[in-house]
Amino acid sequence: MTDGRPRVPGHRRILMFAALAIASVVAACGGDFPQSSLRPLSDVAREIDSLFRGIFWWAMAVLVVVEGALIVAIIRFRERPGAPKPRPVHGHTLLEIGWTLAPAIILIFIGVPTMITLWRIDRPPERSExxxxxxxxxxxxxxxxxxxxxxxxxxxxxxxxxxxxxxxxxxxxxxxxxxxxxxxxxxxxxxxxxxxxxxxxxxxxxxxxxxxxxxxxxxxxxxxxxxxxxxxxxxxxxxxxREAVEIEEAGDPLVSVGRDLFFGAGGCISCHQIRGTVAAGVLGPDLTHVGGRETIAAGVLENTLDNLAFWINEPHEVKPGNLMLDMGLTDEQARHVAAYLLSLE
Ligand code: HEC
Ligand SMILES: [Cu+2]
The missing domain is CATH 2.60.40.420 (Cupredoxins -  blue copper proteins)
Structure with missing residues (x-):
């Protein structure tokens, strides 16, 4: 039995395990969780949430009954010196009917609300505003x-x-x-x-x-x-x-140099559109009002001058494999272009 290591007594180990389990459950309850479907904010999200909650309680009931029976069986029928072997149950009609019917009934209580919810959220909307x-x-x-x-x-x-x-x-x-x-x-x-x-x-x-x-x-x-x-x-x-309107900062030289680069040497117009100008590319996002966005590159960077300039020169540092090309601008040129883009509110 002894391998030289100090032994933690059984009940201490159980206590430690319980403390850990409680701590992780409690930790899971704090926080903001902006992407939790458990805090629904629309008609459809509420339908899904209430379906989920219904199923959750059925699953809990099954868990308690099944695990409870298992624990009782483990304790009551465990092997003890001298005790006779427990008697197996065989061909107990009532039991067999019971454990066939019970899951079937539970499945009906889960299946029917699931179908109803699916139909409701899958049909076209009553209003399409x-x-x-x-x-x-x-x-x-x-x-x-x-x-x-x-x-x-x-x-x-x-x-x-x-x-x-x-x-x-x-x-x-x-x-x-x-x-x-x-x-x-x-x-x-x-x-x-x-x-x-x-x-x-x-x-x-x-x-x-x-x-x-x-x-x-x-x-x-x-x-x-x-x-x-x-x-x-x-x-x-x-x-x-509106078509692209530059919020011109009284002839901000950054902006006008940036505009020339965007439409000229930068080559940006081959992939991006700015309505009201010759830029009509379709491979990348429409930039007509890019200055008015909070983020760029699909929510990955805040829309600031530094981030825009970084993105323009290192699009693959930010997003490996993406289709935007590094057009080889200098850092300073990239900042000019970024200033021009920010002016497009
Ligand atoms: C080969 C096509 C291509 C060229 C050339 C190109 N881009 Fe892009 N650009 C893209 C694509 C594709 C995306 C979307 C990348 C992503 O988010 O996965 C993008 C995204 C952007 C974004 C972020 C837009 C947003 O709303 O998230 C900006 C800003 C941008 N490009 C500016 C430029 C500038 C400035 C140039 C010229 C120096 C340029 N692009 C050249 C294809 C291109
Ligand atoms: Cu995707």
């Missing part, structure tokens, strides 16, 4: 508002209390659109158009991300949902509809 076409790209999100004529990237703006009707498709591989607090996941499948809708009920900014592995930088394919009061949404939409 804001229509958005979502296109998944490796590794960013394009958002088009066909009724409003707006195109933007990675930051989805919607008015609170209105039903948002999304059509999802992909430009390359399978992605999955997921804002945990407002809607379930929905895949973006090449060659198909999928639908997803939800009615957000709380103003705020909520993070989301691609939920289907889609290549090297899949983990860097985030997005943000801005749920706004109606007036704020309208103001945003009006701003987006």
């Amino acid at each position: 804001v229509r958005v076409e979502v296109v998944g790209h490796q590794w960013w999100w394009e958002f088009n508002y066909p009724d409003l004529g707006i195109t933007t990237a990675n930051e989805l703006h919607v008015p609170v209390g209105k039903t948002v009707d999304l059509r999802l498709r992909s430009a390359d591989v399978i992605h999955s659109f997921w804002f945990p607090r407002v809607a379930g996941k929905r895949d973006l499948v090449p060659g198909r158009v999928n639908q997803l809708w939800f009615t957000p009920d709380s103003v705020g900014v909520y993070p989301g991300q691609c939920a289907e592995f889609c290549g090297t930088s899949h983990a860097l394919m985030a997005m943000r949902l801005h749920v706004e009061a109606e007036e704020d949404f309208e103001r945003w939409a009006e701003q987006q509809l």
